[in-house]
Amino acid sequence: SQKIEQNSEALNIQEGKTATLTCNYTNYSPAYLQWYRQDPGRGPVFLLLIRENEKEKRKERLKVTFDTTLKQSLFHITASQPADSATYLCALNMYSGGGADGLTFGKGTHLIIQP
Amino acid sequence: DVKVTQSSRYLVKRTGEKVFLECVQDMDHENMFWYRQDPGLGLRLIYFSYDVKMKEKGDIPEGYSVSREKKERFSLILESASTNQTSMYLCASNIAQGVDEQFFGPGTRLTVL
Numbered sequence: 463s464q465k466i467e468q469n470s471e472a473l474n475i476q477e478g479k480t481a482t483l484t485c486n487y488t489n490y491s492p493a494y495l496q497w498y499r500q501d502p503g504r505g506p507v508f509l510l511l512i513r514e515n516e517k518e519k520r521k522e523r524l525k526v527t528f529d530t531t532l533k534q535s536l537f538h539i540t541a542s543q544p545a546d547s548a549t550y551l552c553a554l555n556m557y558s559g560g561g562a563d564g565l566t567f568g569k570g571t572h573l574i575i576q577p
Numbered sequence: 578d579v580k581v582t583q584s585s586r587y588l589v590k591r592t593g594e595k596v597f598l599e600c601v602q603d604m605d606h607e608n609m610f611w612y613r614q615d616p617g618l619g620l621r622l623i624y625f626s627y628d629v630k631m632k633e634k635g636d637i638p639e640g641y642s643v644s645r646e647k648k649e650r651f652s653l654i655l656e657s658a659s660t661n662q663t664s665m666y667l668c669a670s671n672i673a674q675g676v677d678e679q680f681f682g683p684g685t686r687l688t689v690l
Contacts, residue, residue: 496678496679503683503684504683504684505581505669505681505682505684506667507681508680511677511678551619553620556636557625557633557634557636559627559631559633560628560631561607561608561627562607562608562610562625562626562627562633562671564622564625564633564635565620565622565679566621566636567612567620567621568619569617569618569619570619
């Protein structure tokens with residue numbers, strides 16, 4: 463069966479450093495991969511999408527890479543700030559129907575940026 | 578701004594009750610989704626819909642049904658609620674043809690006693 467794993471449940475990073483989160487998947491070849499941020503008591507918020515033919519995508523301090531050979535995506539936050547503390551989720555399009563793609567999510571990595 | 582709203586933030590029901598969770602989006606999106614989120618299990622897809630009256634099963638459809646009578650509204654129905662359906666339920670929507678971010682509602686925390 464398909465499986466998505468995010469490297470750790472929690473990650474502590476010093477403010478100003480680069481945080482790197484990992485998402486690995488098995489038994490699937492996704493057309494794209496998405497990253498979301500979720501704060502406590504709120505729904506996830508979309509951050510970045512990267513397609514299978516793209517190696518890297520950037521948005522401000524965020525960078526995502528996608529290695530379809532390794533079946534892995536890395537999510538980087540540079541110059542991290544305490545406000546970046548949240549749970550980060552990766553998601554793949556594993557369910558399709560009528561043009562809609564339902565997502566399968568990893569369990570998330572709880573990132574804590576310490577001042 | 579896209580807005581996805583869910584009828585309740587918190588809901589408490591008894592075992593065996595029929596439960597309706599409502600979701601409304603205001604951006605004319607074709608696709609709508611229902612997920613549940615549990616500690617240690619993450620977000621799991623229950624059902625999704627790509628058009629009025631159309632539905633597709635996700636990862637965990639058992640014990641649930643859905644209804645999409647109008648484009649902006651997608652309902653999740655628990656025919657006979659059970660304690661193992663206690664969870665956070667999240668609705669999402671996006672435009673047609675798949676490759677697009679999903680916009681999530683704030684979630685409904687359902688407790689079944």
